[in-house]
Amino acid sequence: MIIVPEKEIAALMTRSAAFEAVEKVFASMASGSAYNFPVIREAIGHADALYGFKSGFDRAALNLGLKSGGYWPGNAAKGITNHQSTIFLFDADTGKCRAIVGGNLLTALRTAAAAAVSVAHLARQDAKVLGIIGAGHQASYQLRAVAEQRGFEKIVAWNRSPEKLDGLRDVAAELGLPFESVTLDELGAQSDVIVTITSSFDPILRAAQVRPGTHIACMGTDTKGKQEVDNALVGAANVFTDERAQSISIGECQHAIADRTIQEADITELGAVINGDHPGRGSDVEITLFDGTGVGLQDLAVASSVVDLAVEKGVALEVEF
Numbered sequence: 001m002i003i004v005p006e007k008e009i010a011a012l013m014t015r016s017a018a019f020e021a022v023e024k025v026f027a028s029m030a031s032g033s034a035y036n037f038p039v040i041r042e043a044i045g046h047a048d049a050l051y052g053f054k055s056g057f058d059r060a061a062l063n064l065g066l067k068s069g070g071y072w073p074g075n076a077a078k079g080i081t082n083h084q085s086t087i088f089l090f091d092a093d094t095g096k097c098r099a100i101v102g103g104n105l106l107t108a109l110r111t112a113a114a115a116a117v118s119v120a121h122l123a124r125q126d127a128k129v130l131g132i133i134g135a136g137h138q139a140s141y142q143l144r145a146v147a148e149q150r151g152f153e154k155i156v157a158w159n160r161s162p163e164k165l166d167g168l169r170d171v172a173a174e175l176g177l178p179f180e181s182v183t184l185d186e187l188g189a190q191s192d193v194i195v196t197i198t199s200s201f202d203p204i205l206r207a208a209q210v211r212p213g214t215h216i217a218c219m220g221t222d223t224k225g226k227q228e229v230d231n232a233l234v235g236a237a238n239v240f241t242d243e244r245a246q247s248i249s250i251g252e253c254q255h256a257i258a259d260r261t262i263q264e265a266d267i268t269e270l271g272a273v274i275n276g277d278h279p280g281r282g283s284d285v286e287i288t289l290f291d292g293t294g295v296g297l298q299d300l301a302v303a304s305s306v307v308d309l310a311v312e313k314g315v316a317l318e319v320e321f
């Protein structure tokens with residue numbers, strides 16, 4: 001069995017490898033050769049922790065396994081990150097444990113890769129301004145991954161506490177792009193692509209603020225009750241997702257489905273666009289919206305990729321199990 005510790009991941013995993021792994025598994029999901037198992041998430045009644053599993057099987061890549069982990073709010077005080085996750089891969093032929101891989105950085109990279117894949121397939125080719133809503137842990141990963149997908153000339157950003165935007169400003173400077181802290185109205189009026197990456201439970205961005213032709217990647221809503229954009233915006237958009245079942249239950253579309261603004265059949269899995277089974281964006285004035293809910297198969301895909309890289313570079317720990 002191979003172990004790839006968390007501390008090795010940064011030197012191994014690249015954004016392009018994450019993009020490739022996520023794009024491939026979305027395609028497999030849409031073609032029916034990969035599927036996610038039901039998500040388990042429990043408040044365990046200890047340390048205020050939320051703990052659970054995301055799992056699945058990709059028959060094409062033979063990736064079988066799970067990501068286990070969750071949220072321990074007291075960790076920061078102990079000098080460790082509140083979000084903790086570990087990915088376990090199993091041999092699909094024998095069920096033997098194949099690998100244990102640190103999942104913290106991989107979660108950020110695979111989430112950012114999902115937004116990037118959506119931008120690659122759905123945003124207008126001439127997109128110039130990228131808007132980011134949110135400035136937490138995930139935001140800078142989103143900015144780096146999405147900025148690579150088009151010839152962006154400017155970054156605009158909004159956060160509930162604008163003073164926390166300095167991290168994004170630094171990343172934009174590193175990328176050589178001008179950066180502006182803006183109001184939501186200004187963000188919507190300027191942006192060609194918008195990423196929302198907050199833990200909000202109320203709509204932040206509204207249909208009236210978004211201009212025609214925009215692509216929006218809603219990445220923050222991964223739990224029942226969370227919401228980042230209003231139902232009118234979902235209703236006005238051509239809607240795509242990683243997995244329809246998650247989109248309507250724990251994703252951004254849960255609210256628009258509940259109030260019947262859209263129907264389940266209005267939501268297309270992005271993999272269908274990647275496979276060429278759906279045309280994707282219909283016109284330059286259409287708003288496209290990607291509901292990135294985060295699926296277990298994304299975790300398995302990047303973990304498998306990192307195991308290959310670790311073996312190739314000789315940093316994988318091999319143990320008898």
Ligand code: NAD
Nearest residue numbers: 111134135136137138160197198199200219220292293294
């Ligand atoms: P974080 O706690 O580091 O940052 C949270 C961000 O949300 C901050 O910018 C904060 O200002 C903003 N925010 C919180 N409540 C808000 C509100 N009511 N209105 C406006 N802004 C608000 O979190 P993070 O690690 O950056 O993650 C952001 C979100 O992404 C979380 O909801 C997390 O669960 C989700 N997430 C999704 C995936 C996925 O695959 N889709 C993966 C990882 C994380």
